[in-house]
Amino acid sequence: MARGRSADYDLNRETIVRTATRLFAQQGYPGTSMSDLARACGISKPLLYHYVSDKYQLLREITEGHVTRLEMLVGEVQAQKLAPAPRLRELIRRFVHEYAQARHDHGVLTQDVKFLETRDRNRVLRKERAVVSAFAATIAEARPDLATAALDKPLTMLLFGMINWMFTWLRPDGTLGHDDMAPIVADLFLGGLGAVQPPVTLSVEAPN
Known part of the structure; x- marks a missing residue:
C-alpha cells in the first residue's frame, strides 16, 4: 500500500519551497545544493526527497x-475597469507591494531563469511578456501619441527598471518602505521630478 501524505505535508513542502527561494536568491541556483537546502530546513536529505524530486523542480x-x-495581479487590476492613468498607478502599486512580499522570488526570477530548460524558460518568458504587454497597453491608452511613436514598450521597460531592481537597494528596515515608494515611482513616471510628493509619514525637522 502506498504511503499516504501526512496532515502537514503541504505546510512542510511550502516551508521547503520558501527556504529554497531564499537560498537561491542569496547563493544563486548553481551555488545551492540539496544538502544546503536540507541543512537549512533542519531535515535529512532522504526526507527532503519525500517532498521534492530535485533542485530543478524547485x-x-x-x-x-x-x-x-x-x-x-494584472488581471485583478484590469477587472477594476479604471481609466488608463489610475490603472497604471494601481499596477505600479500592486507590483511594488508584491515585490516587497516576494523579494527572494523576484531575485530568483531575475538571476536564475537562464538555468531553466528551453521549454520551461520559454513558458516563463511568455508570461513575462504578457505582463509587459499589459503595462505597455496601459501606457498607450494614457498617451496614444507615444504608442504612435513606438515608445510604449521602451517606456514600459524604463518603468520596470525602476520597479524591478528596488529590492536590491531598498532596505526592509529603512525609513522608506515599498508602500511609500510606489506612489513616488508613479509620480516620477507620470509627471517627472516636479510631480514627486514626499510620503506623509516622513517628517522634516525645522532648522534650529
Missing part, C-alpha cells in the same frame, strides 16, 4: 509561480 516552481502571480 527552480521551475519558484520562477513560474512568481510570474504567474504577477499575471494574476
Whole structure:
C-alpha cells in the first residue's frame, strides 16, 4: 500500500519551497545544493526527497509561480475597469507591494531563469511578456501619441527598471518602505521630478 501524505505535508513542502527561494536568491541556483537546502530546513536529505524530486523542480516552481502571480495581479487590476492613468498607478502599486512580499522570488526570477530548460524558460518568458504587454497597453491608452511613436514598450521597460531592481537597494528596515515608494515611482513616471510628493509619514525637522 502506498504511503499516504501526512496532515502537514503541504505546510512542510511550502516551508521547503520558501527556504529554497531564499537560498537561491542569496547563493544563486548553481551555488545551492540539496544538502544546503536540507541543512537549512533542519531535515535529512532522504526526507527532503519525500517532498521534492530535485533542485530543478524547485527552480521551475519558484520562477513560474512568481510570474504567474504577477499575471494574476494584472488581471485583478484590469477587472477594476479604471481609466488608463489610475490603472497604471494601481499596477505600479500592486507590483511594488508584491515585490516587497516576494523579494527572494523576484531575485530568483531575475538571476536564475537562464538555468531553466528551453521549454520551461520559454513558458516563463511568455508570461513575462504578457505582463509587459499589459503595462505597455496601459501606457498607450494614457498617451496614444507615444504608442504612435513606438515608445510604449521602451517606456514600459524604463518603468520596470525602476520597479524591478528596488529590492536590491531598498532596505526592509529603512525609513522608506515599498508602500511609500510606489506612489513616488508613479509620480516620477507620470509627471517627472516636479510631480514627486514626499510620503506623509516622513517628517522634516525645522532648522534650529
